[in-house]
Amino acid sequence: MQLSKKITQALPANDGFEFVGACQLPTKWATFELHAFIEPATGKEHLALTLGDAAASEPVLARVHSECLTGDALFSQRCDCGAQLELSMQAIAAEGRGIILYLRQEGRGIGLLNKINAYKLQDEGADTVEANQKLGFAADLRDYRLCKPMLAHFAISRLRLMTNNPRKVIALKALCIDVVERIPLIADTTPHNSYYLETKATKLGHIFPSNVSLLASPL
Numbered sequence: 001m002q003l004s005k006k007i008t009q010a011l012p013a014n015d016g017f018e019f020v021g022a023c024q025l026p027t028k029w030a031t032f033e034l035h036a037f038i039e040p041a042t043g044k045e046h047l048a049l050t051l052g053d054a055a056a057s058e059p060v061l062a063r064v065h066s067e068c069l070t071g072d073a074l075f076s077q078r079c080d081c082g083a084q085l086e087l088s089m090q091a092i093a094a095e096g097r098g099i100i101l102y103l104r105q106e107g108r109g110i111g112l113l114n115k116i117n118a119y120k121l122q123d124e125g126a127d128t129v130e131a132n133q134k135l136g137f138a139a140d141l142r143d144y145r146l147c148k149p150m151l152a153h154f155a156i157s158r159l160r161l162m163t164n165n166p167r168k169v170i171a172l173k174a175l176c177i178d179v180v181e182r183i184p185l186i187a188d189t190t191p192h193n194s195y196y197l198e199t200k201a202t203k204l205g206h207i208f209p210s211n212v213s214l215l216a217s218p219l
């Protein structure tokens with residue numbers, strides 16, 4: 001309990017959220033612009049990737065992506081984060097316009113080292129929610145308030161949001177960010193992530209199409 005209280009107290013405030021600079025980021029799908037921000041309250045560095053005129057009046061194709069080092073950079077198939085990031089970059093490249101907010105809240109907010117401990121508990125049979133709870137954390141500690149100053153920097157107010165997570169839509173709407181459409185991001189299931197995806201569907205309210213088969217046993 002004490003641990004989760006500590007984390008709650010460490011949740012970021014947006015006071016003084018600062019834009020630092022931007023550069024080109026060539027990728028295999030498009031050359032994005034990479035924007036860096038710093039959150040002085042925590043010292044965390046956050047990123048935004050934009051393509052085209054993100055600030056135009058039409059709602060912008062968007063992804064709000066929380067950092068997952070193992071999935072995004074190490075090709076982990078324990079989760080679908082890397083695949084969702086890749087799919088959203090591809091979708092934005094295909095459309096020629098969009099934004100990805102890359103938020104440094106690793107492991108649904110519990111941090112990298114705690115996530116690795118949670119993975120160990122999952123190796124021993126817990127699901128992703130139970131593992132977080134055994135470590136004293138809520139199932140999801142992500143805080144989307146960061147999105148507000150980042151989107152304001154780009155003068156963006158209306159999103160077509162790529163997500164399977166209706167709670168993310170509700171959280172953004174609560175910040176008065178207008179999500180005009182939710183676009184599912186369906187990554188392939190693998191033997192390694194099927195139990196994780198099922199837990200996200202049954203315990204965290206994520207929506208997956210009924211034709212995606214999710215196995216019920218952990219590996």
Ligand SMILES: [Zn+2]
Pocket residue numbers: 068070071072079080081082
């Ligand atoms: Zn992940």
